[in-house]
Amino acid sequence: MSILTVILLLPLLALAALAAWPSRQRVMFQAVTIGITFVELVLASLAAWQFDVSAAQSFQFVQKVPWIPSLGISFHVGVDGLSVGLVWMATLVSFAAACASWEIRERVKTFHLLLLLMNAGVLGAFASLDLFFFYIFHELALVPTFLMIGIWGRGGQRSYAAFKITLYLGLGSMVLLLGLLAVFFLAGQTTFDMVELAAQARQSPFPVARQQAVFPLLLLGFGILASLWPFHTWAPLAYGAAPTPTAMLHAGALKKFGLYGLLRVALPLVPDGARDWMSVLAWLALGNLLFCGLVAVRQKELDRLIGYSSVAHMGFIFLGIASGTALGITGAAVVMVAHGMLAALSFGLSGHLYQQTRTLELDRLGGLLRPMPFLGTALVMAMLAACGVPGFGNFPGELLVFFGSWPPRPAATAIAAAAALVVGAVYALRAVRKALHGPLPDAWQAADDLSNPWRRLPFVLLLAGLIGLGCFPGPLVDRIQPAAAAIARPLESAPAPAALIPLPAAALTRPPEEASR
């Protein structure tokens, strides 16, 4: 049995076992959830460690079980360089979210059942190599999200938020379903297996006209799921209203599904359809980066601000994807991993802050760095990471995105850089200024820091992940880069500038795609 299957089965088995457990023993549920997610984290780290970098383009830890043979659907899991990082990130975020669930005090059992379900969905979406399961696993999280926001959410708008996210994501996934079905037909109705589909698309590309009809569906579907501008308004609203673990898991891991899907499904299978849309996507990415960045500047509540900032960050990933270069796509994948940890960290911290102050209105907060040194420092670091400061995981990713997308689109890249460097700094540091700096209002004199080391643990882990990735992006990039190059190859209509100029020998000795084939 593949290690990935074990990772996927764990939460589901735990779910079944816990469902039968009497709901009075509250501590039990959190303990089991934390334990399960921790084991997942360990296993995923093991997988990431054992991952054979020299064959990063092919799928590893593969397991294939026929599921619906008549439709060519099988339970097929495996990771390549692109997804191994995402799976690891998802387990880390899940663990952190499980740790953060101590704030839930009512209906504990239901909450943890839903959390485990969501966790299984997130991991399954990244580990699946079958379109059908890929889709199903993502959808597993839809209902838990709705219920969690509705039952344990905060603020007067939680009901509206729960409905908005559910309907919006429902719309996105239905559009996506049509697109996936269309891909299934393009490939001759024989299989939903992504590996086979990709091989088929490589050997005999689908008719261009058909590709052009299908790609918009995929783009719209995945785009809505990943809060592509202008389909983003669900995200800040829902994350602001969601309980902390949900926001962490959803914003951190689940939202990457749409982007991962673009990379895993849309670009490799319908590259000719994609090429025409890349410039549109690049400008929409600017909608995320610049527009949502500017909106974030005007937010009056910390969680909304983080929500918009998280939407803005999606812009990097879209920009990287739209670049169509191996560099840009690698960068996009690195940002996905980094932003997963960052979003979980930011929402986790703001959630704890809310527990202490019962408000996240920036005008009412202030000076909280003094009573809450740990939380404050962590939040400062999160905000610095959000504005792309080196040393945090976002920096190498954003850098690669810029390097990748500059040659095909200098103008868009320049605007994106402006949005990232300046607008990003404005909203991130303004949040720090208003919430943590300045005089401390009397009301929060006694605000309680994260005094318990166990409660600090998830944040410490996330920060360590961010800093580790920021300082040593090499291992992740080495894993992603061959897969990214394979995705980019059919897309590159014009030769990259590096090809025009003799490269240093070091760069030439490792042609990524041929070597690993």
Added chain:
Amino acid sequence: MTPVGLPHYLVLSALLFSLGLLGVVLRRNLLIVFISLELMLNAANIALVASARFLNRIGGQEMVFVVIAVAAAEVAVGLALLAALYRQRPTVQSNDLDALKF
């Protein structure tokens, strides 16, 4: 004078059917509506019998018996239902029954 053929019967049955339909749509008295429905069934019977006669197929006539039997059952149940309704609420106007709407 042309001999009476199948089309004539069919037109007759269509007319009867339409009259029945009009009765169902336009009349408000539930009993009249019910009678109109019976009229429609009988229009079908005419068409069946005539077709059977002209096509020399016995099936149509068999079918008529079935229809008559079913109509009888329908009337039995229907009238009982109307009676039960009248016991609860002394009206036979169909438009009085509009508590379930929208």
Added chain:
Amino acid sequence: MNAILTMPEMAVTALALGLLVLDLWTPADRKGDLGIAAIGGLALILAGSFLFGAGAPQYAFGGMYVLDGMALFFKRLMLGVGVVALAAALEYSKRFAAGTAEYCALILLAVSGMMWAASANHWALLFVSVELMTVTFYVLVSFERTRMPSLEAGVKYLILGALASAFLVYGVALVFGGTGTLGFAGDSGPGLGTGSVLVRVGLALVLAGLGFKIGMVPCQFWAPDVYQGAPAPTAALLAAGSKAAGFALLLRVLLEAAPDWALEMRPVLMLIAGASILYGNLCAIPQRNLKRLLGYSSIAHAGYMLLGIVVLERAGAAAILFYLAGYACAVLAAFLVAALAFDPGEPEEIPALAGLHRRSPYLAAALALSMISLAGIPPLVGFFGKFLLLKGVVLAAFDSRSFGWLAGVALAGIVTSFYYYFGVVRAIYWSAPAAERPPIAVSRVAGAALGACLVGIVAAGVFPSPLLEAARLAAGALRIP
């Protein structure tokens, strides 16, 4: 004579009659046992139905009656639906002054009508089986004689049902006039000659008559009113059984008997499908009554299933069969909860569900699961059904732009439906209850029936393969010329 083939129907009918006879000797406080006996009997028949293999079609009564894979699939489905409906009836009939046995017997008769319909290969059998269902339903709908909504629903079902029957029978007469035969197959092999105007008009009237059963536009008006007014078990049977029977007949008529005509009518059928989806989903948005909401949603689901018909292929038929099974599980569960969660005489308002999760976590989870399955969210069975249906439409959309529009309408409808289905879930889980209400005790029979539905919802969603294979096998039996 192959009358042995009709054993299941006969057995169900006999069970119904036996029940009525036994009722005469049963003391008032033991009436419940009769219901349990009926459930047991029906379950036995269901088990017995597996003795029949789905081999080549077998005919009885001179070809009037056919037993093929599809008929068998529908019969098993209807028997299953009957079992759950009986369980619901047993629970629900506690609020009747008298008549448990009659109610159960009528349900059994309706089930037998549906089973006959599944095997109909002749207009006469079609008509009789439809009428057996319809007339029984007149009584079943208005069974709560002292409750005005039940009576009103009964009268509406009576008038409109009779009207639809009139259309049906007149259509049959015209088809007979055009072809000279009452069998579905013409004289020369399968399929009717559909050249003459008489046949085409007649088939249109038949379509209207059957459309009433499935609740499609423009014959859909009765559904919300009747679902709302009828006793919950009746409504369950209407939604799960009567609709299935309607689709069984529709598949037979459109795909087996008159495929040319169906091809000609394809644009209209597409229009009807789209209109049903939109009508049902849009009107359901503002609903406050759970049963009425399910009535509207049943219109929408009829529209979804018509998507399987308009592609005019076996795959579409298989999708419908799968969908019907999944829909039956979900909607039966929903009506079971509706039968259990409300006090006698209380209108089934959705806001009154507030606090259900505390009164009975089991019922809450069941209703939520059924709503989510109806909404079509994975991994529940409702999703896989929609997946299959959409698969057909998307394939067709590659060749015809209008199917693209249809897919878009279906998509819009599905997303719209999230709104009201999740509204029910909200009411269950986090609306504030107006007053604290006592916990609900769920009897063992009802609990087991509900559990069976839930297992169906989840298992057929996660492991759709067996059911899908059965549906494909059944659809494979369709004799599409």
Added chain:
Amino acid sequence: MQTLFPWLILLLPLAAAALISLFTRPHRDLSARLSIGAIVAGFWLTLLLFALPGAAAQAYETRIPWLAAGGLQIDFGLRIDRLSLLMALVVTAVGGAIHIYSYEYMRGERRFSTYFACLSLFTFAMLGVVFAPNFVQMFFFWELVGVSSYLLIGFWFERPAAADAGLKAFLVNRVGDLGFLLGILLVWSRLGSVHFGELERRLAENPAALGAMATVAGLLIFCGALGKSAQFPLHIWLPDAMEGPTPVSALIHAATMVAAGVYMLARVFFLLAATPHWPAALHFLEGLDALEIIRIIGLFTALMAGLIALQQDDIKRVLAYSTLSQLGYMVMAIGLGQPGPAMFHLATHAGFKALLFLGAGAIILALHHEQDIWRMGGLRRAMPLTFWTFLIATLALCAVPPLGGFYSKESILAHAWHQDKLVFALAWCGSVLTALYMFRLVLVVFGGSPRRPRDAQPHEPSHIATWPMLFLAGLTVLAGGADVEGFLAGGAQGTASLASRLAGPLAHAPFVMLAGLAATGLGFAMAWGLYRGAYRDPLPARWSTLASALRQRLLLDAWYARWIGGSFEALACLASGVDRWIIAGAAVRGVHGSVELTGRLLRLAQTGKVSTYAFALGCGVAALLYWLIR
């Protein structure tokens, strides 16, 4: 050893920062010792590197792969050559002194350990900039320097002014960094590398490789220096940065970080000096080359800051504007095509400006955080050591021989004289201003009689703080003897005798030297006339318009806040309005609302009346029939 030492120099401060913030935070002394130890060790190691035979002669690199993807290869490495060694020496020497000084200055601080962690982080980042062998690594540390500066300016985060100043500094720097990043991208896309050595080689092989974007690329990269070295128009953050603790101002905002821009320009000088060429869209600028623009900006900054410094009353702000002005000189030197004198001035300036700040810090501490010079006065007797060191530094700043500042500044002026007489004339005016505002400061602060409450008895800081001041004073005095230009030019050391070097300016450009001395003398005379024994500033009374303009920093800050800040806010407002009312409102809620409304209207068809239903059914069937037999 040649590779180990630089790694140690770079990583020791990082290790100190990590250890402090993770483990030793509760132990104040230990934390401070770790931090101080790291930088002092770095200082000695740097000296050893100088002393190692051949270490300074030959440039070499050590690197490990950091990131490689799709034709982009970025290494993490160290480039050790004369330029980086000189800069590392400046950073560790001045930095070490200031670390030690901080131990005294910050003694009462609650977040003492955190302070030292930040300081070590800064040292690490700064050394990273110094040793960076490629653009990306430089950008990496460039940003990190900005972050540590942000953290240290806002160290007293509870004071709104300090928190705001940190924010402002970071943001303004970010604007410059944007240009820097775009410049890097542009250069990479044209030359296919980010490595300095590789770039230089490729540009030497094919001087036209940058094509039409040559000048633009140079100017974009200069933008980075514009921000970090606080040149006009991005200078506005530096005076506000004085809200930070005084040692921080000394280290970061006077000696090292602000000099990073100049260092970076010297490092990538080969790019700036590329053949001027403009893209077609900017054709009207043809003929103007990048260095010319850099020269103009440097000169303008030098003059403008000198003027503004005349009317500042806060002791640290005077010094801040003075820093701006001197940075302007350095940038101007780069613009004159002379990175050597620029680096020389950078080195000497680091020493004496840090010394000035430490002196100011001592005064501020002695006067219980009083920073207004008009409330000081007469400190010469109370704090003699501070006075003398301050005076030495002032003289060095005013280019009085034989102090270090004299040689570096004369060198710049001499080059200006040789290239462009107008530039020289204006730079000379700047020298006058320098002497004027510095002697104004000295006279007002140390001269006259005390103007403070009787009970306050200012006294010298303890030894821990005075030793660094004396060390820096010694450096200032001796710096003139160092042949920095010759060292950078790669000439063998010690070719010219010390004496000939000391007399160099007189020999090479006697007129410039004399003119420079005259400027200093003129400035001193004016200050003497105006401020000797003055109790308040006489200028506002005489030239009120000018004085008030200078006091309001030539209205630039207000103008920026109003127009740039205002238009940014307006843009953000517009975006959030569109987001709220059009996307989330009209579009999303509109769809939702219209669907719901349609549903509400549609269900009105369900009248509840049987006749309606029958009618609709009949109509439907009729329509069906019509379609069928039409």
